[in-house]
Structure formats: structure tokens, C-alpha cells
Amino acid sequence: MCGYVGTEYEPWNRRLTVADTEVAKDHQGRGIGRTLLRHAIDRGRDLGAGHVWLEVTHLHSRAIRMYQRRGFAFCGLNTSLYLGTESEGETALFTSLPLGP
Secondary structure (H helix, E strand, O other): OOEEEEEEEEOOOOEEEEEEEEEOHHHOOOOHHHHHHHHHHHHHHHHOOOEEEEEEEOOOHHHHHHHHHOOOEEEEEEOOOOOOOOOOOOOEEEEEEEOOO
């Protein structure tokens, strides 16, 4: 397997959350992350989501740039989300992409 995207749909607020995206190190830089994100967005549209939402650590600059290029906008941050984890000290950035009516 070269990559994976996991999503969760919440019908009460019509939000598709990208819960996890992974691309194997030896497959990075080949557009797999973009393809996985496109599939997640398409899934959101199929489910009738009003927006796609995701969280990313501030250190993952490649992913942040990819999300921005796809139209995701910064909508919040959390400086304590990763307390007690191996990512402690990092800041969680939240982004959202509206999908329309």
C-alpha cells in the first residue's frame, strides 16, 4: 500500500472530516497525497457535505501548501491538542474547504 485517507462524515453539520492521511515515504512527491485528498473531497460531495475539514501540524509544510492550493482556508488553531503525545509542542492548524450548497 502506498497511501491511505480516512474520513468521517457528520450529517448534523454536513461536515466531512479528513481524519488521517498517510503516504509511504518512498511514494511521497508523486501526487498520491493530492489524489487521496481529491477522493476525500469527492466523497464529501457524494455525501452532501457542506464543507471538508481537516487538522494538520504546523510542521507539515508540504501538506499545508497542498491544502492551500486545493482551496482550504485556515480556520483555527490549537496549541494544546498534542499534549502528552510524540507531537507535543507542535500547533494544530485547522482548515476548511466549502463545498457549496
